[in-house]
Amino acid sequence: MTLALDPTAQDLLFREAHTAYTFSDEPVSDEQIRAVYELVKYAPTAFNQSPLRITLFRSPEARSRLVKHMSEGNKPKTSTAPLTAVLSVDLEFHERLPELLPHAPSVKDTFFSEAEARESAGTFNATLQAGYFIVGVRAAGLAAGPMSGFDRHGVDKEFFGDGRQKSLLVVNIGRPGEEAYKPRLPRLTYEDAVTTV
Template identity: 75%
Template sequence: MALALDPTAQDLLFREAHTAHTFTGEPVDEEQIAAVYDLIKLAPTAFNQSPLRITLVQSAEARKRLVAQMAEGNRPRTATAPMTAILSVDLRFHERLPELLPSAPHIKDAHFSEQGPREAAGTFNATLQAGYFLLGVRAAGLAAGPMTGFDADGVDKEFFGDGRQKALLVVNIGRPGPDAYRPRNPRLAAAEAVTTV
């Protein structure tokens, strides 16, 4: 195959990786997540805007608040996962652009002065970073259980009361437990998804 990544790494990141639904009790610490972030922060974003924010939910009190916002089927796995992260978009990411894009400090005002376009750009780019985050978790030898089944407004009120951040995804993280994975569903073949023009 025309891939530079060796087959073991391909399996770890893609072929054998699944969404995990159960986890062992082995803890995941902040240092592991920091190492994941140091890897995935290099993901491409427009104008290097880097709008993704990661909130680690560790305390029993914070976890209880989060579990209450999850869809019924996601509550047990969120309550028992060793680590849970709320991935959100910083709606004021543009304030950091002068330091993140020092060669073009004018970009902040020229492109992101209006809230609607700014939120759309931030959400798109934070979502791109979220995909990289899931790969980073896998690269760390951990399993991820990403979920959109939660009350986003409720999570925003509980964790981002100042309105600066907006929740995009909740991810349970840990070592896969018994029966962690469901059978993989089919995917489209390259001939069905790729068109050459």
């Protein structure tokens, strides 16, 4: 195989990485999360729109407000992880486009003037960025526990009451704890997933 990334890094980011279900009590610092963001912000989005927003939950009060919106199976994990992030889409991401695309400032009005088109584009690209974020967490030597099992409407009402953001994913972050991983499930083969035309 001809991959530029060395095998150890490949294992860290992909082959040996798993969704974590338990975490140690070792804290996750702001510096670690900043390093993750400073890496993954360079990954591509359409028109460089960068619609992902990351809300970090550290305080016990904020954590308890979030936990009540998690599905039953996700409540214990979210209660005990060193850090939890809600990844959301900023539905008004287009307001920042003139600074992100200084060579083409009219793209804000040309492509994203309609709210429905803006939400669709923003959600798609923020979801891409959520994947980059998870890989970035792994690159920092941390484990990620992404979860879709939560009441999105409840989270949005609780934390994004102005309607500007919509939650996409909740991610627990930290060092893996005891029995953190379940056995790896199968993946599709190259032949099953790739077609040449």
